[in-house]
Amino acid sequence: MRLEEGDVVVARVGEKGRRALCVAKRDSKGPVYSLVEADRHWRSKDAATFWEVEAEDLLANLGPNPNGEHSVYGVKPHLYRGSFTAKGWGEVEVWRDLGRTEVKVISEHLSLVADRLKRRNLDGFFPIVTEIRPAHGQWAGYYDPTKDSRLERGVDVLCLHPKDFLPKGGEHDEGLEGLILHEAFHGVWFRTLPARYRARWVALYNKVVLQRRASVEEIHKMFGDWVKRSCSKAEYISHLRKEYGEDAKADIALLNLALSWIEKAHKINQFNLSDMIKSQELDIRPWLPSVDLFIGKADPVVSDYGAKKAEEMWSEAAMFSMLGRPLHEPVEELLTELIEKVGGYLR
Numbered sequence: 001m002r003l004e005e006g007d008v009v010v011a012r013v014g015e016k017g018r019r020a021l022c023v024a025k026r027d028s029k030g031p032v033y034s035l036v037e038a039d040r041h042w043r044s045k046d047a048a049t050f051w052e053v054e055a056e057d058l059l060a061n062l063g064p065n066p067n068g069e070h071s072v073y074g075v076k077p078h079l080y081r082g083s084f085t086a087k088g089w090g091e092v093e094v095w096r097d098l099g100r101t102e103v104k105v106i107s108e109h110l111s112l113v114a115d116r117l118k119r120r121n122l123d124g125f126f127p128i129v130t131e132i133r134p135a136h137g138q139w140a141g142y143y144d145p146t147k148d149s150r151l152e153r154g155v156d157v158l159c160l161h162p163k164d165f166l167p168k169g170g171e172h173d174e175g176l177e178g179l180i181l182h183e184a185f186h187g188v189w190f191r192t193l194p195a196r197y198r199a200r201w202v203a204l205y206n207k208v209v210l211q212r213r214a215s216v217e218e219i220h221k222m223f224g225d226w227v228k229r230s231c232s233k234a235e236y237i238s239h240l241r242k243e244y245g246e247d248a249k250a251d252i253a254l255l256n257l258a259l260s261w262i263e264k265a266h267k268i269n270q271f272n273l274s275d276m277i278k279s280q281e282l283d284i285r286p287w288l289p290s291v292d293l294f295i296g297k298a299d300p301v302v303s304d305y306g307a308k309k310a311e312e313m314w315s316e317a318a319m320f321s322m323l324g325r326p327l328h329e330p331v332e333e334l335l336t337e338l339i340e341k342v343g344g345y346l347r
């Protein structure tokens, strides 16, 4: 493989052969290629960010300007572009093209949120690594509390990757502020709230969002009905739709939930199970769920996103509260109580 200076490649580097994103140092043709690592997190941990690798360790040449969202050989094809500091918030590492105005807008919003958190005594999860990455997937950010050992500072990562950073109207953008607050409250969840308070929140989430409980008997009855029809999953679903119309939604959700339970518990995926049912070769009862299952109800208490998981409901509720939006009463009550218990306050 021939590499031009500036080509971005995925290569196996170092003694352990970890995969890394690198930039070709100069025109090089095998057998040894000169590369410079392009992922900043490695910089001070490995003294050498300069690598010489052999042809077999060169996995992919992504060209001079990779802009894919998806990982290549498990490596995000994002090039480190530099960093800036947001006053009161800290350093922000940038992995996508940002104009001067965008940097200003992001910086101001981060400073604003840092200030609001500090004044409310909710900034205990700092310092963190803040990253701006290319827009990716359905959501606009994430908070990674795994204390990734690859990161030199061994701290949490808060990443923002919305499609657009520029405010829709005026200088201040509640969307961006909301996004930063949402991710920041994941930090509060993981680093400030003790497990016993998180557990109380999970209990509330189960009560207000996951209201429909399907008993083991109900689940077995549904699969019994499917077995009687000895059809595929798709055929069974269209039967449910024909029979129950709109009301079939809950049954289909339950069916899918039970199928993923079976896959997790017994490593039998829905296609395997569908085959077993259709062919009626085996008794599937031993693999059916042995516990009651909960299905989310259609009407989310905080937001659609907040209905996803207890910690998403936490972040959404805290963000709503900070932005002065009304909340469902039991959610507001517990949120306020828990925030006060950890020595902070919301308003």
Ligand SMILES: [Zn+2]
Residues within 6 Å of the ligand: 142, 182, 183, 186, 311, 312, 315
């Ligand atoms: Zn979230």
